[in-house]
Amino acid sequence: MTKKLLSVFLIAISTLVSAQITGNITDSNNEPLPFVNILIENTYKGTTSNDDGYYELNISTPKTYTIVYSYLGYKTVKRNITIDKFPYQLDVTLAEESVSLNEVVIDSEIDPAIAIMRQAIAQRKANLEKINSYKADFYSRGLIKIKDAPEKLLGQEVGDLGGALDSTRSGIIYLSETISKIQFLSPDKLKEKITASKVSGNDNGFSFNAAQDVDFNFYNNTIEFGNEIITPIANNAFGYYRFKLDGVFYDDRGNLINKIKVTPKRKNDPVFSGYIYIVEDQWDIYALELDITGTQARIPIVDIISLQQNFSYSETNDIWAKISQSMDFRFGMFGIKGDGRYTAVYSNYEFNTGLTRKDFSREIVAFEKEANKKDSIFWQTIRPVPLTLEERTDYIKKDSLQTLRESKPYLDSLDRANNKFKLGNLLGYTYQNSHKDYRLGFDIPLIGGVQFNTVQGYAANANVFYVKNYDDYKRFFRASSNIQYGFSDERLRATGSLSYKFNSINNAYLSLTGGVSTEQFNSSKPISPLINSVSTLFFEDNYMKLYDRSFVALNYSEELFNGISLFAGLSYERRKALFNTTDQTFRNEENDVYTSNNPLDETAFGVAPFKTHNIIKGSVTARINFGQEYLSYPDAKYNVSSDDYPTLYLGYEKGFGATDSNYNFDQIKARIQQAFNIKDKGKFMYNLKAGKFFNADDIAFMDYQHFNGNQTHVSTEGNYTNVFNNLDYYSASTNDAYFEGHVEHDFNGFLLGKVPLLNKLNFNLVVGAHLLATPDSKPYQEYSVGLDNIGWGKWRLLRIDYLRSYQSGFQSDAIVFGLKFF
Numbered sequence: 111m112t113k114k115l116l117s118v119f120l121i122a123i124s125t126l127v128s129a130q131i132t133g134n135i136t137d138s139n140n141e142p143l144p145f146v147n148i149l150i151e152n153t154y155k156g157t158t159s160n161d162d163g164y165y166e167l168n169i170s171t172p173k174t175y176t177i178v179y180s181y182l183g184y185k186t187v188k189r190n191i192t193i194d195k196f197p198y199q200l201d202v203t204l205a206e207e208s209v210s211l212n213e214v215v216i217d218s219e220i221d222p223a224i225a226i227m228r229q230a231i232a233q234r235k236a237n238l239e240k241i242n243s244y245k246a247d248f249y250s251r252g253l254i255k256i257k258d259a260p261e262k263l264l265g266q267e268v269g270d271l272g273g274a275l276d277s278t279r280s281g282i283i284y285l286s287e288t289i290s291k292i293q294f295l296s297p298d299k300l301k302e303k304i305t306a307s308k309v310s311g312n313d314n315g316f317s318f319n320a321a322q323d324v325d326f327n328f329y330n331n332t333i334e335f336g337n338e339i340i341t342p343i344a345n346n347a348f349g350y351y352r353f354k355l356d357g358v359f360y361d362d363r364g365n366l367i368n369k370i371k372v373t374p375k376r377k378n379d380p381v382f383s384g385y386i387y388i389v390e391d392q393w394d395i396y397a398l399e400l401d402i403t404g405t406q407a408r409i410p411i412v413d414i415i416s417l418q419q420n421f422s423y424s425e426t427n428d429i430w431a432k433i434s435q436s437m438d439f440r441f442g443m444f445g446i447k448g449d450g451r452y453t454a455v456y457s458n459y460e461f462n463t464g465l466t467r468k469d470f471s472r473e474i475v476a477f478e479k480e481a482n483k484k485d486s487i488f489w490q491t492i493r494p495v496p497l498t499l500e501e502r503t504d505y506i507k508k509d510s511l512q513t514l515r516e517s518k519p520y521l522d523s524l525d526r527a528n529n530k531f532k533l534g535n536l537l538g539y540t541y542q543n544s545h546k547d548y549r550l551g552f553d554i555p556l557i558g559g560v561q562f563n564t565v566q567g568y569a570a571n572a573n574v575f576y577v578k579n580y581d582d583y584k585r586f587f588r589a590s591s592n593i594q595y596g597f598s599d600e601r602l603r604a605t606g607s608l609s610y611k612f613n614s615i616n617n618a619y620l621s622l623t624g625g626v627s628t629e630q631f632n633s634s635k636p637i638s639p640l641i642n643s644v645s646t647l648f649f650e651d652n653y654m655k656l657y658d659r660s661f662v663a664l665n666y667s668e669e670l671f672n673g674i675s676l677f678a679g680l681s682y683e684r685r686k687a688l689f690n691t692t693d694q695t696f697r698n699e700e701n702d703v704y705t706s707n708n709p710l711d712e713t714a715f716g717v718a719p720f721k722t723h724n725i726i727k728g729s730v731t732a733r734i735n736f737g738q739e740y741l742s743y744p745d746a747k748y749n750v751s752s753d754d755y756p757t758l759y760l761g762y763e764k765g766f767g768a769t770d771s772n773y774n775f776d777q778i779k780a781r782i783q784q785a786f787n788i789k790d791k792g793k794f795m796y797n798l799k800a801g802k803f804f805n806a807d808d809i810a811f812m813d814y815q816h817f818n819g820n821q822t823h824v825s826t827e828g829n830y831t832n833v834f835n836n837l838d839y840y841s842a843s844t845n846d847a848y849f850e851g852h853v854e855h856d857f858n859g860f861l862l863g864k865v866p867l868l869n870k871l872n873f874n875l876v877v878g879a880h881l882l883a884t885p886d887s888k889p890y891q892e893y894s895v896g897l898d899n900i901g902w903g904k905w906r907l908l909r910i911d912y913l914r915s916y917q918s919g920f921q922s923d924a925i926v927f928g929l930k931f932f
Contacts (some may be wrong), residue, residue: 117360125744127686128197130166130167130168130169130197130491131166131169131175131177131191131193131196131197131198131199131200132164132165132166132167132169132197132199132200133164133165133199133200133201133681134162134163134164134165134201134202135148135159135163135164135165135179135181135201135202135203135204135205135373136163136183136201136202136203137203137204137205137206138203138204138205138816139204140203141163142159142161142162142163142164143159143163143184143204144159144160144161144162144163144180144239145158145159145177145181145418145436145453146158146159146163146165146180146181146204146652147178147179147180147181147420147422147433147434148167148177148178148179149167149177149178149180149422149433150167150169150175150176150177150178151175151176151177151178151188151210152424152425152426152433154246154422154424154433154456154457154458154459155457155458155880156333156433156455156457156494157455157494157495158434158453158455158495159495159496160495160496160497160498161498162498162499164496164498165351166493166494166496166497168491168492168494169193169196169302172193172194172195172196173192173193173680174190174191174192174193174689175190175191175192175193176188176189176190176191177189177200178362179202180361180362180420180422181204181206182387182397182399182418182420183206183207183209184204184205184206184207184888185204185205185206185207186361186362187202188362189202191537191712192793193747195267200556207359207804208359209356209357209358209359209369210357210358210359211355211358219334221353221354221355222355222368223353223354223355223368223370223371224353225349226353226355226368226370226388226390226393227342227347227353227370227388229388229393230388230393230395231345232345232349232393233392233393233777234329234343234344234345235239235329237329237394237395237430238296238327238329238330238725239296240427240428240429241294241296241429241431241461241462242295242296242462243293243294243295243296243461243462243463243464243465244293244294244431244459244460244461244462244463245291245292245293245294245459245460245463245465246291246292246294246456246457246458246459246460246729247289247291247292247458248287248288248289248290248291248292248302248321248451248454248455248456249287249288249290249454249455249457249493249494249495250287250288250290250317250319250320250324250452250453250454250455250464251283251285251286251287251288251319251451251452251453251454251495252284252285252286252287252317252318252319252450252451253284253285253450253451253452253501254282254283254284254285254448254449255280255281255282255283255448255449255450256271256274256275256279256280256281256283256446256447256448257280257447257448257449258277258278258279258280258447259271259279259280259446260444260446260739261279261446261529261672263444263445263446264700271283274311274508281432281504282310282447282500282501282504284310285309285310285501285504285505286307286308286309286310286315286317286318286319287306287307287308287319287489287493288304288306288307288308288317288318288319288320289304289305289306289307289492289493290302290303290304290305290306290320290613291303291305292321292643293465293469293470293802294465295465295466295469295470296465296717299467299470299471299476300321300322300325301469301471301473301474301475301476301554302320302321302322302475302476303476303477303478304316304317304320304323304475304476304477304478304481305478305587306478306481306482306484306488306489306492307477307480307481307482308482308484308489309482310334310504310508310509311508311509311511312510312512313482313509313512314482314582315482316477316481316482316743316744319452320475320741321454322474322475323435323452324435324452324454326396326417326419326435327881328341328342328343328386328395328398328419329341329343329395330344331344331345331346331789331790332787332789332790334787335402335407335415335420336404336405336409336412337380337406337408337409337787337858338380338383338787338789338790339380339382339402339406339407340379340380340381340790341382342372342381342382342400343386343395346518346790346791348385348677349373349375350374350375350376350379350381350790351372351373351375351381352372352373352374352375352703353370353371353372353373353584354370354371354373355368355369355370355371356369356370356385356861357369358390358486361396363390363423365389365390365396365423366389366390366391367388367389367390367396367486368387368388368389369385370385370386370387370388371384371385372384372385372386372400373442374406376863376869377406377673377861377869377870378405378406378859378863378869378870378872379406379863380406380407380408380790380858381402381406382400382401382402382417382861383400383401383402384398384399384400384401384416384425385398385399385400386398386400387401388632389430392410392430393713394421394430395421395428395430396417396421397418397419397420397421398417398418398419399416399417399418400416400417400418401414401415401416401417402414402415402417403415404441404904405872409856410443410904410905411441411442411443411904412439412440412441412908413439413440413441413442414439414440415437415438415439416436416437416438416439416756416914417436417437417854418435418436418437418539419432419434419435420432420433420434421433422461424461424921427461427462429461431456431461432456433455433456434450434453434455435453435454435456436452436453436454437452437453438450438451438609439451439899443904453757455494455495457494460530469633472672472673472737472738472739472740473739473740473741473742473908474739474740474741474750475741476741476742477742477743477744479744481744483602496562514649518545521544521545522544522545524544525542525543525544525545528542529541531540537553537554537556537559538551538552538553538554539551539552539553546578547578547579547580548576548577548578548579548785549573549577550574550575550576550577551575552572552573552574552575553572553573553575554570554571554572554573555571555573557640558571558638558639558640559571559572561639561640561642561643562642562643562646562647562694563628563639563642563643563646563652563654563656564646564652564690564691564692564693564707565596565598565599565628565656565688565689565690565691565703565707566594566596566597566598566599566601566628566656566736567596567597567598567599567691567692567694568596568597568598568849569594569595569596569597570595570597571592571593571594572592572593573590573591573592573593574590574591574593575588575589575590575591576589576627577589578590581745583614583746584613584614584746585610585611585612585613585614586610586611587608587609587610588607588609589606589607589608590603590606590607591604591606591607591625592604592605592606592625592627594628596628596691598692598694599688599691599693602880603625603626603627603628604625604626605623605624605625605626605627606623606624607621607622607623607626608621608622608623609621609622611735612668613745614745614746614747615746615747616668616669616670617667617675617744617747617748618666618667618668619666619668620664620665620666621664621666622662622663622664622665623661623662623665624661624662624663625660625661626658626659626660626661627659627661628657628658628659628688629656629657629658629710629812630654630655630656631655631656631657631811631812631814631816631840632816632818632839632840632843633812633816634699634816634818636816636818636819636820636833636839637653637654637839638826639654639824641826642654642822645822646695646704647694647695647696647697648695648696648697648698649699649702650695650697650698650699650702650703650704651702651821651822652690652704652705652707653821653822653839655684655707655708655709655839655840656688656707657686657687657688657720657812658685658686658688659683659684659685659686660683660684660686661681661682661683661684662681662682663679663680663682664680664681665677665678665679665680666678666679667778669747669749669768671748672738672740673735673736673737673738674732674733674734674735674736675732675733675735676731676732676733676837677729677730677731677732677733678728678729678731679727679728679729680726680727680728681726681727681728682724682725682726683724683725683726683727684722684723684724685720685722685723685725685810686722687707687718687719687720687722688707689706689707689715689716689718690704690707690715691832692707697699709811709839709840709843710811710840719811720810720811721770721810722748723767723768723769723770723773723810724767724768724769725765725766725767725768725773725774725810725927726765726766726767726768727763727764727765727766728763728764728766729761729762729763729764729898730761730762731759731760731761731762732759732760732761732918733757733758733759734757734758734759734760735751735752735754735755735757735758736755736757736758737751737752737754737755738750738751738752738755739752753785753786753787754783755784756778756782756784756788757782757783757784758781758782759779759780759781759782760779760780761778761779761780761781761806762776762778763776763777763779764776764777765809765813772807772808772809773808773809773813774805774809775803775804775805775806775809775813775845776800776803776804776805776806777801777803777804777806777815778801778802778804779799779800779802780799780800780801781797781798781799781800782797782798783795783796783798783831784796790860791857791860792855792856792857792858792859792860792874793855793856794853794854794855795829795831795852795853795854795855795856796831796851796852796853796854797831797832797851797852798849798850798851798852799813799848799849799850799851800847800848800849800850801847802846802848803844803845803846803847805817806845806846807845809845811843813845814843814844814845815844815845815848816836816839816840817837817842817843817848817850817882818832818833818834818916819833819834819835819837819838819839819840819841819842820833820834820835820836820837820839820926821838821839823835823924823925823926823927824926824927824928824929825909825926825927825928825929826928826929826930827928828930829851829854829856829878830854830878830894830911830928831852831853831854831878832852833852833893834880834882834890835892835894835911835913835924835926836892836913836914836915836921836922836923836924836926837892838888842882842884842886842887842890844884844885844886846884846885846886847884847885848882848883848884849881849882849883849884850881850882850883851879851880851881851882852879852880852881853878853879853880854876854877854879855876855877855878856874856875856876856877856898856916857875857876857877858874859872859874860875861875862874862875872899872906873897873898873899873900874897874898874899875895875896875897875898876894876895876896876897876898876909877893877895877896877902878892878893878894878896878911879891879892879894880892880894881894881895887917888917888918889917889918890915890916891915891916891917892913892914892915892916893913893914893915894911894912894913894914894926895911895912895924896909896910896911896912896928897909897910897911898928906930907929907930907931908927908928908929908930909927909928909930910926910927910928911925911926911927911928912924912925913926916931
């Protein structure tokens with residue numbers, strides 16, 4: 111029996127043997143109603159109808175039940191049934207709810223929604239604190255579809271995405287499900303044990319759908335939704351929303367429900383629009399239907415996200431608890447358009463069970479053994495939301511395709527087609543063996559493949575590589591080489607690298623590198639080859655300073671304990687000074703000339719900044735991610751850093767065995783950095799560094815502590831917490847003690863979003879302050895104010911900053927253009 115026929119057979123059999131109430135839910139026009147909540151009365155055991163209006167309620171005991179059907183905009187229906195045997199068919203028709211304002215006295219000046227929302231906001235914290243802890247069953251399904259995909263993307267063949275796209279270039283590219291047990295402790299502890307996981311087309315895959323990702327609690331002032339989004343019942347909601355009472359109706363318990371329309375005061379603010387339903391007198395959330403644009407959420411690829419939540423009342427606990435949530439979205443970029451839905455169902459709640467912080471660890475998600483090995487019968491009996499025909503078809507098709515696509519004949523035929531050398535492969539070609547999972551080839555980078563500097567003249571780069579993957583990329587071996595030829599100094603240089611990743615649990619990684627290369631004196635490489643090429647050829651400013659490095663280096667890294675990682679390296683190096691070999695320029699300014707390649711003296715042509723020497727360098731760095739949580743997969747660990755805690759680096763570096771003993775040195779250093787949102791006020795970032803050299807009075811200049819300056823007035827950094835944008839590249843370098851500090855705050859629309867006309871541009875105001883202190887000179891200070899998110903539509907690729915620097919008084923001003931497409 112083929113796998114396809116077996117899957118169909120198992121689904122058919124499971125339908126017959128399962129203990130279920132099944133049926134179709136329609137409206138008065140016989141149209142199917144999706145996302146209807148179906149519950150056994152006075153319990154949190156239930157299900158939700160799928161997009162076709164079909165539902166399956168898993169019940170194991172034949173007896174009398176009261177089934178409750180509720181759906182926003184429709185009258186709740188209760189059906190009393192006595193079940194003698196399974197399966198039991200129960201179709202339901204829901205009538206539209208009469209939402210009216212007849213019973214509400216409307217003041218011509220003040221909408222009743224204002225008073226209702228003030229009550230809901232006043233009661234927000236009390237309602238939030240009703241649930242101190244809970245345990246629940248959780249189900250999640252993720253579905254992403256592409257429509258009319260292009261044949262090529264940025265010149266590369268898109269293909270059929272593993273069989274996902276049909277002849278119309280449309281189809282499901284991701285479908286997965288998760289069944290789990292969750293535990294919650296106020297205010298923010300959430301732990302999940304995944305008992306079953308299913309990914310379409312990958313019978314060994316693990317779903318990434320997790321309760322953490324959809325834990326949106328609107329009783330908080332903000333929720334994290336790409337950006338920090340202000341909720342309609344936040345303490346400051348009236349500063350962001352307009353409210354209008356759209357109507358009222360009574361639920362099945364006689365509660366008066368207020369349907370309130372929420373509208374943003376400013377369209378680009380991080381807020382929602384749509385409807386929120388508030389229970390009269392209790393001031394709890396009954397349900398919500400809210401939209402947010404990608405612009406508001408600061409997710410450029412997304413057009414719109416629609417979020418719906420439904421709540422159910424527990425008399426025992428006096429709690430309105432969330433029982434279902436759907437998140438629909440549309441996206442589009444680079445000619446690719448699509449949509450998707452994430453569905454979540456919560457059931458079998460146990461409230462305020464006495465959980466304490468001792469019941470929680472840094473592990474926030476874990477998988478039960480063989481969670482991804484559940485068969486079709488299991489899923490049919492436990493899945494709370496039935497699959498649609500489209501989803502069932504996708505599972506069957508991709509499960510069948512998986513067997514075919516993993517077969518050696520198919521992989522070989524695919525490789526034969528892809529491995530043919532074409533004219534378009536002149537700048538890059540990859541030969542692959544999919545069955546043995548390795549690939550090799552070469553590429554000439556479009557950006558940086560050819561560059562210019564005054565030491566090498568034009569320099570052409572090419573890369574050669576070999577990659578072998580093991581265990582679905584959990585382990586890999588990589589070998590690569592970079593070959594560079596300088597046409598002015600007529601010198602061929604090459605470097606090579608061998609690296610091996612041991613696993614994806616502690617991410618142990620070993621690499622051996624070596625060769626000959628040109629290196630910037632600042633190993634952080636503050637000047638990109640492209641920007642230096644433009645600066646040199648067009649403006650006669652050759653800021654990049656290079657030396658010749660012949661080396662062999664061994665590096666190792668791994669996570670020793672959760673949140674604590676170690677990086678160690680040992681290298682043997684030969685350093686030799688280099689000099690300018692060309693004065694070529696496209697634009698020769700009359701009063702401007704190239705400077706020397708000596709970073710200590712721009713007029714010292716032909717003078718070496720250091721003696722040719724050999725040295726051994728060793729370094730050890732510990733990285734501590736405070737508060738780091740993680741997801742435990744059977745064969746991998748995925749770390750989740752916390753915005754609430756900083757990251758600390760502690761390092762020691764030693765140079766020894768130098769052919770000139772004056773070049774030996776020791777350095778200790780530390781760095782602490784963090785970025786976090788201040789609710790609706792934007793994101794605050796800081797990066798602080800400090801260090802001290804010992805026995806380093808006459809060391810080679812490349813071993814100094816250098817600070818990232820910027821003399822080109824162009825930046826490709828996303829933020830400026832690691833650069834002084836108005837400082838010379840090497841004027842502050844030191845071999846003594848130092849302190850470097852950067853702070854930056856991106857208001858993310860908080861200020862400019864409130865200014866008429868300016869708020870339509872959707873720019874962000876960014877301010878920063880930067881300090882550098884060394885014993886060699888007076889402290890250097892730099893202050894900046896800028897505009898970020900400049901552009902149009904989804905293309906927000908420019909940032910502009912005005913800077914002013916001080917050192918023993920005012921020093922200079924500058925304008926910096928930030929380019930965010932490199």
